Structure formats: C-alpha cells, structure tokens
Amino acid sequence: MKLILENLEKRFDKKVIFDKASFTFEKGKIYGLLGRNGAGKTTLFNSISRNLALDGGKIFLEDEAGNRNNQYDNTDIGFIYTQPNLPDFMTGAEFIQFFMDINAAKLKERKTVEEHLLSVGIQRDDQHKLLKDYSHGMKNKVQMLVTFMVMPPVILLDEPLTSFDLIAAHEIKELILSIKSDSIIIFSTHILQLAQDLCDELVLLHDQKLTPVDVTIMHDKDFEDQVIALLTDEEDRDGVNE
Amino acid sequence: MNNFVKINWFYTLTAITETLNGFFYFLRKLPVIGTKIPTSLYKSKDIKLAFMIFVGIGKFVMQAGLKLIIVAIAYILSVCIIHQNLSFELFVNGSTAPDAVMAVIMLIVAMVLLPRIMELFYGSPDKKMLAYISHFQLSYTKTVRSLSIFKEIKTLFLYVLPVLLFGWISGVGAFKLALVYILMRLFCFVSFEMLGRKVDVEPIKEPLKGILWAIFSLLAIAIVVVMYRFDLANVAISLPVMLVLAVLTILLGFLFFTYKSESRYIERLITVGNVRLEKTAAAVGNSQNKYLAEGVAMQKHISLGGERKFDHLKGSSLLNALLFYRYKKTLNKSIKIRLGAFALALFICAALNYFVPNVGAYTVSESKFLKLLPGVVFLLYLIGYGKKIVQMCFVNCDVAMLHYPFYRESKTILSGFDQRFKKIFSLNTINALCVFALLLTICLFWGEGISMNFYVVMILFLVAVTLLLSFHELFIYYLLQPFASNMAVANPLYKIITFVFYLLCYATAQLHIKGYWFVLGISIVSLLYVGIGSIVIKNRAPKTFRFKD
Numbered sequence: 094m095k096l097i098l099e100n101l102e103k104r105f106d107k108k109v110i111f112d113k114a115s116f117t118f119e120k121g122k123i124y125g126l127l128g129r130n131g132a133g134k135t136t137l138f139n140s141i142s143r144n145l146a147l148d149g150g151k152i153f154l155e156d157e158a159g160n161r162n163n164q165y166d167n168t169d170i171g172f173i174y175t176q177p178n179l180p181d182f183m184t185g186a187e188f189i190q191f192f193m194d195i196n197a198a199k200l201k202e203r204k205t206v207e208e209h210l211l212s213v214g215i216q217r218d219d220q221h222k223l224l225k226d227y228s229h230g231m232k233n234k235v236q237m238l239v240t241f242m243v244m245p246p247v248i249l250l251d252e253p254l255t256s257f258d259l260i261a262a263h264e265i266k267e268l269i270l271s272i273k274s275d276s277i278i279i280f281s282t283h284i285l286q287l288a289q290d291l292c293d294e295l296v297l298l299h300d301q302k303l304t305p306v307d308v309t310i311m312h313d314k315d316f317e318d319q320v321i322a323l324l325t326d327e328e329d330r331d332g333v334n335e
Numbered sequence: 336m337n338n339f340v341k342i343n344w345f346y347t348l349t350a351i352t353e354t355l356n357g358f359f360y361f362l363r364k365l366p367v368i369g370t371k372i373p374t375s376l377y378k379s380k381d382i383k384l385a386f387m388i389f390v391g392i393g394k395f396v397m398q399a400g401l402k403l404i405i406v407a408i409a410y411i412l413s414v415c416i417i418h419q420n421l422s423f424e425l426f427v428n429g430s431t432a433p434d435a436v437m438a439v440i441m442l443i444v445a446m447v448l449l450p451r452i453m454e455l456f457y458g459s460p461d462k463k464m465l466a467y468i469s470h471f472q473l474s475y476t477k478t479v480r481s482l483s484i485f486k487e488i489k490t491l492f493l494y495v496l497p498v499l500l501f502g503w504i505s506g507v508g509a510f511k512l513a514l515v516y517i518l519m520r521l522f523c524f525v526s527f528e529m530l531g532r533k534v535d536v537e538p539i540k541e542p543l544k545g546i547l548w549a550i551f552s553l554l555a556i557a558i559v560v561v562m563y564r565f566d567l568a569n570v571a572i573s574l575p576v577m578l579v580l581a582v583l584t585i586l587l588g589f590l591f592f593t594y595k596s597e598s599r600y601i602e603r604l605i606t607v608g609n610v611r612l613e614k615t616a617a618a619v620g621n622s623q624n625k626y627l628a629e630g631v632a633m634q635k636h637i638s639l640g641g642e643r644k645f646d647h648l649k650g651s652s653l654l655n656a657l658l659f660y661r662y663k664k665t666l667n668k669s670i671k672i673r674l675g676a677f678a679l680a681l682f683i684c685a686a687l688n689y690f691v692p693n694v695g696a697y698t699v700s701e702s703k704f705l706k707l708l709p710g711v712v713f714l715l716y717l718i719g720y721g722k723k724i725v726q727m728c729f730v731n732c733d734v735a736m737l738h739y740p741f742y743r744e745s746k747t748i749l750s751g752f753d754q755r756f757k758k759i760f761s762l763n764t765i766n767a768l769c770v771f772a773l774l775l776t777i778c779l780f781w782g783e784g785i786s787m788n789f790y791v792v793m794i795l796f797l798v799a800v801t802l803l804l805s806f807h808e809l810f811i812y813y814l815l816q817p818f819a820s821n822m823a824v825a826n827p828l829y830k831i832i833t834f835v836f837y838l839l840c841y842a843t844a845q846l847h848i849k850g851y852w853f854v855l856g857i858s859i860v861s862l863l864y865v866g867i868g869s870i871v872i873k874n875r876a877p878k879t880f881r882f883k884d
Contacts, residue, residue: 143475143602143605144605144606144609145606145609146602146603146606164598164599166474166475166476166598167474167475167602168472168473168474171472178466178469178470179470180349180353180466180470181353182352182353182354182356182357182360183349183352183353183356184356184377184378186378187352187356187377188470191345191348191349191352191471192471192472194345195341195342195345195471195473196471196472221374221375221377221378222374222377223356223360223377225360239472240472243472245472
C-alpha cells in the first residue's frame with residue numbers, strides 16, 4: 094500500500110500553502126512531518142483525510158498490485174487531531190460502546206469496552222465520567238484508541254504525545270511501533286527527539302514543497318542544526334548573517 | 336442492521352444520550368440539589384434507558400406539535416388572504432379547497448424553497464452531522480446521504496399528519512391534499528439536490544451571491560402571489576400538472592440516486608460545512624461571549640502596515656496608534672454608515688420642507704425640543720463607539736499584552752487609557768455633530784420661538800453626554816477589567832453595570848420632563864461622573880487593570 098501525493102496545490106486567499114508538492118508514503122514505515130508554524134502541516138492532513146478540497150493535484154491510495162484509487166473513502170484515513178475531537182456529553186464507556194456498535198464490521202480486535210479503555214490506561218473509575226471532564230491527555234488516549242480499533246490503512250497524527258505523561262507517552266510510542274507494519278503512519282511534530290525515536294523517514298514541508306530528509310543524518314550529533322538549516326529561509330539566513 | 340437504518344438509528348441514539356447526559360450535568364450544577372445527584376447516574380443503564388424513551392417520545396411530540404402549528408398558521412393565513420376575512424365559523428365550515436391548497440404551496444415555499452435558496456441549493460451538513468461523522472469516523476458520502484434522506488422523510492412524515500387534518504377540514508380531501516404535498520415536497524427535494532450537484536456556487540463571491548439569493552427568493556414569493564392573484568390553486572392540483580410533477584420527480588430522483596460523482600460532491604459539502612463552522616467559531620469567539628462579540632467580529636477586518644507612519648512614537652503610544660490605524664478601515668466604514676444615515680435624515684427634512692405643501696405650518700416649540708433632548712442620550716448610546724473600541728482593545732491587544740509585567744505598569748496603563756479615551760471621544764464627537772446638525776435643521780425649518788439659551792444648553796448637553804458615553808465603557812473596563820485570560824467575563828459586576836447603564840439611558844429617553852433644569856441636570860451629572868471618574872482611574876486603574884483569573 095502506498096499513499097501518493099501528486100502535484101498538490103492549495104492556497105488560502107493569496108497565501109500559497111502547496112505549490113506542486115509531491116511525495117510517496119509507503120506502508121510499514123513511520124514518517125515524521127517537520128515544518129515551521131503555518132507551513133501547512135495540518136492543511137496537508139486535512140487534505141489527505143478529505144476534510145479540505147485541494148485547488149490542484151491528486152492524492153491516491155495504491156494497492157500492492159499497483160492499482161491507484163483517488164476516490165478513496167475518508168474512513169481509509171485515521172486522523173488524530175492535536176485538540177481531541179470527542180462528544181463532550183458522553184461518558185468514555187458510552188462513546189467506546191457506540192463506536193464499537195457503529196463500526197462493528199471494521200473492528201480489528203474483539204475486546205470489551207472496559208478492556209479497550211484499560212488498554213490505554215483509562216481506569217475503571219474514570220470510564221463512566223463524561224468526556225468533558227477528562228484531562229487533555231485522557232481525551233487524546235480515547236481518540237487514539239478508537240483510531241487504532243479500526244486500524245485504517247493511513248494514520249495521520251497531528252503533533253501527538255505532547256499531552257501525555259512519561260509513561261503514557263512511552264506506551265503510545267510502543268503502540269505506534271507495533272502497528273506500523275499494518276498502516277502508513279505520518280505524524281507531524283516539532284520534537285526532534287520524538288522523530289528520531291520513532292521515525293523511519295523524515296519529510297520537510299517547507300517553501301510549499303515536500304522534501305525527504307536524508308535518513309543517514311537522523312542520528313548525527315548535529316541533526317538539530319541540520320534540520321534548522323533546512324527549515325531556515327534564505328531571508329532569515331541573511332538576517333542572521335547581518 | 337441495514338447501513339441506512341444503522342447510521343440514522345445511532346445518530347438519534349447518540350443525540351439523545353448527549354441531551355440526557357447534558358441534562359444530568361445541568362442538574363448536578365444546581366445549588367443544593369446538585370450535590371445530592373451522584374455521578375453514578377451516568378452509569379446506570381436502566382434509569383438512562385427509561386429517560387431516553389421519555390426524551391425520545393418528548394422530542395417527537397414536540398416536533399410534531401411544532402409542525403401542526405406551522406401548518407395551522409399557513410392555513411389561517413391562506414383563509415385570510417383568499418376570503419379577506421377570518422372567523423372561527425369560516426375557518427371550520429366556510430373554508431374551501433383552494434384555501435388548503437394555497438396553504439400547502441405557501442408551506443412549501445416558506446419551509447422548503449426559501450431555506451434551500453438561502454443556501455443557494457446546497458444542502459450542507461450542519462454542525463451536529465459533522466460532529467457525528469468526525470467522532471465515529473464515518474464515511475462522509477454514506478453518512479451525509481443517509482442522514483439527509485432520512486431527515487427529509489422524517490420532516491415530510493411530520494408535516495403530512497397536519498396536512499391530512501387540514502385537507503379533511505377544507506373539504507379538498509385528506510389523502511388528496513397529502514398526496515399533493517408529498518409530490519410537491521419530493522419534487523423540490525430532488526430538484527434542489529440535483530441543482531446542488533450540478534451548480535457549484537462556492538466560487539461566486541459576495542455581493543453577487545446576495546443578489547442571486549434575493550432574485551431567487553423574490554421569484555419564489557412571486558409564485559405564491561401570482562397563484563393567489565389569479566386563483567391558480569385548482570390548476571396546481573389538476574391531473575396534468577400532478578402527472579408532469581410526478582414524472583419529473585421520478586426522473587430527477589433517478590438521476591439523484593445514480594449520480595456518479597457523489598463522493599466529490601459530498602466532500603465539497605464537508606469543506607463548505609467545515610469552513611462555515613470555523614467562521615462561526617471565529618465570529619462568536621471561543622468563549623461564546625456576547626460581551627466581546629463586536630471586538631471578535633472586528634478581528635476579521637484587520638489590515639496590516641503603518642509601522643513607518645508612527646516611527647516617532649514609542650511604547651504604549653505606538654501600540655495604541657498602530658491598533659487604531661490597523662482598524663481604520665472598519666472604523667471608517669462605520670463612520671460612513673452613520674454619516675450616510677444622518678445625511679439621509681437631513682435630506683428627508685429638506686425634502687419635506689420644500690416639497691410637501693403646508694408642512695411649514697407645523698412648528699416645534701422650545702419646550703418640545705427640550706423634551707426631545709433626553710432621547711438623544713439613548714440614540715448616542717446606541718450609535719456610540721465606547722463598547723466597540725473597548726472590546727477591540729481587549730480582544731486585539733490587552734488579552735495578549737496583559738500577560739507582560741511592563742504592560743501592567745502604572746504609566747503604561749494610564750497612557751493607554753488617555754489615548755483610548757481621546758479616540759473614542761473623537762469618534763463619538765462625529766455622532767454628536769451629526770445629531771447637532773439634525774436638531775439645528777429641524778430648529779431652522781420648524782422651530783418657533785427658539786431662544787439663544789436653548790442652543791447654548793443643547794451644545795453643553797451634547798458635549799457632556801458625548802464625554803460621558805466616551806468615558807463610561809472605558810472607565811468600567813479599566814476599573815473592573817472584567818475579563819479572564821480565556822476571554823470569559825469573570826466579574827459579574829460588569830454585566831450588572833452594563834445592564835443598569837443601558838436601562839438608565841433607555842429610561843432617560845422615556846422621560847418627557849420639560850424645562851432646562853432636567854437637561855442641565857443630566858449635563859452636570861455627566862460632567863461630574865467624568866471628572867470624579869478620572870480621579871478614580873488615576874488612583875485605582877494601575878491596581879485593577881489585570882486579568883481576573
């Protein structure tokens with residue numbers, strides 16, 4: 094399975110976000126998407142997940158036989174938002190129960206609601222509280238849980254793990270690593286250490302283009318400096334030099 | 336379970352669950368009773384199931400009742416228009432078939448055509464639908480399609496019940512009228528669905544969109560008017576018309592159910608729906624705080640630049656100068672609107688004076704003018720800039736800057752207050768000058784026995800009231816600084832004072848007290864308020880102007 098982005102174009106009023114941006118993501122790899130604030134990382138995720146129409150270009154899912162499908166369903170893409178998007182006035186258990194009932198045919202594992210919630214560290218006492226009263230980290234866990242329950246072919250994570258405590262972050266990292274053989278995983282992050290720990294490849298979204306980063310530099314001592322240099326504009330560089 | 340049924344069943348079920356949980360949440364927030372309601376209530380399945388059945392039936396009954404009222408209103412209107420009369424007797428025994436047919440047509444125009452024209456044929460998903468899709472990771476195409484079709488069937492069913500009733504009352508025949516209604520409604524539904532798929536109105540910009548909307552709406556209303564004027568009700572339900580409608584509905588229905596680029600169309604709707612949601616959220620503000628709505632709405636109209644223009648300024652002066660400069664466009668626009676309105680009023684006065692015969696015979700005495708002046712307070716309050724500027728300053732500047740200690744220094748706070756006061760006063764002075772020009776025109780055209788004292792008092796009054804209205808909002812903003820860093824109103828006193836001040840301005844307008852003393856009294860009280868308030872601000876604002884978190 095491949096996710097192919099071909100000559101993407103997107104602008105908001107006069108601001109160009111993508112200008113003929115292309116890239117191919119492959120199953121079995123975890124990709125880290127790096128870019129400066131406002132570069133268009135979330136816009137890219139929204140376009141891939143069919144939340145936002147593009148101005149130009151195409152996005153395909155290509156199967157093992159090489160058949161391309163640019164009419165894929167939005168449910169083929171799992172999108173984990175920075176700000177968890179959950180129904181406030183539903184308890185954690187109710188939400189998972191409804192999710193399981195509605196998506197029964199797509200569930201990968203047969204577990205009870207309680208087992209599912211416990212698997213991401215939501216304890217029994219908390220399972221019957223309103224999601225409104227969950228902490229940011231707990232909401233994020235629930236959001237990740239439901240995506241992993243249906244395991245779509247592509248999983249997009251917009252700045253994940255930032256709200257997790259040390260243990261939870263470690264558990265989620267392990268979880269992401271364990272599912273990478275089944276899906277294409279792309280996550281945007283500003284934390285380079287996380288990218289180094291998890292990613293097989295890095296992609297820069299800079300100057301309206303998607304560019305791969307040489308994987309051999311990922312564990313270099315000056316990796317951070319090299320990424321900063323790649324993300325620094327000519328103008329900024331001139332400014333620093335002056 | 337069939338997918339169509341499943342999507343709709345769980346949509347209803349999740350909505351009822353959230354309503355119910357929201358109700359429990361609200362109960363738990365009530366004083367005294369709230370503490371006695373355990374959180375375990377959220378978990379108890381049996382109690383919830385009982386409540387859910389109750390809420391479900393209640394919702395259905397309410398929706399059906401509402402539709403009955405709507406159909407009844409359309410029917411009564413129709414009887415009134417056709418018979419130019421309305422009595423209970425006429426309504427029960429004297430109404431005729433055209434009354435009911437025209438009521439149905441009116442219903443279709445008002446409840447189907449006009450709302451859909453407002454969207455320019457788009458049936459874009461609402462907030463609830465988008466949330467359901469997003470929360471449960473559902474397919475856009477299948478879910479939007481299923482929910483839209485089910486919504487149409489449900490609404491149609493709820494309307495058919497009262498239509499049957501009025502068909503029977505009017506003598507047109509319950510089933511005949513229901514059939515007419517169903518056919519017309521289904522025709523409109525499939526027509527608009529197909530129009531939405533074939534015509535992409537999104538690239539059309541305002542004001543063309545507005546013009547199109549107005550033209551189509553007028554056309555829809557014109558259909559009803561023409562049908563009433565020429566008694567076309569019987570033609571509308573004649574067999575040939577009904578047959579044509581039925582054939583067209585089947586044809587369009589076929590095209591709708593077999594539309595090839597359905598997923599692309601639905602994705603377009605999702606994009607429109609998401610953009611609309613973002614815009615609404617931005618306009619209303621994250622806190623949904625009506626006390627900052629004007630300031631939040633102004634954010635959309637910011638224009639950048641102006642740094643070089645204010646090279647000579649520093650610190651707080653530069654900050655405020657830039658702030659006002661960047662909102663110059665939107666402020667100028669509102670000034671132009673006010674100037675236009677006053678110019679129109681002056682023009683009407685002049686036209687009345689020169690073109691209406693005998694209008695000069697009407698005169699206004701000095702005592703009548705004096706009675707008018709208190710009303711000016713309310714007018715100036717309504718068109719004043721105090722609230723707008725205060726909200727703009729908070730939303731666009733203070734909400735960020737108050738986090739920094741240097742911004743909370745006494746000198747910075749007082750200098751900011753001075754600059755903002757001057758700005759509001761200068762803007763409100765334009766309003767006062769307009770009012771002065773209008774009053775002066777009326778005095779010149781129709782005034783009788785107006786003494787010089789009146790003009791002096793009027794000028795003093797306008798200056799005092801303008802000072803008061805420019806000072807008041809800023810005064811309570813700096814003194815109470817009612818907002819928290821998340822833009823919520825954290826100080827309830829602010830809400831009370833805002834309401835009381837509004838009431839005072841309104842009450843002043845309602846008082847018709849004669850004589851100079853009342854007008855002078857208002858002027859003196861206003862000047863004293865500003866004078867004493869300035870001293871209070873100097874001493875208190877440096878301590879009070881900070882977030883109330």
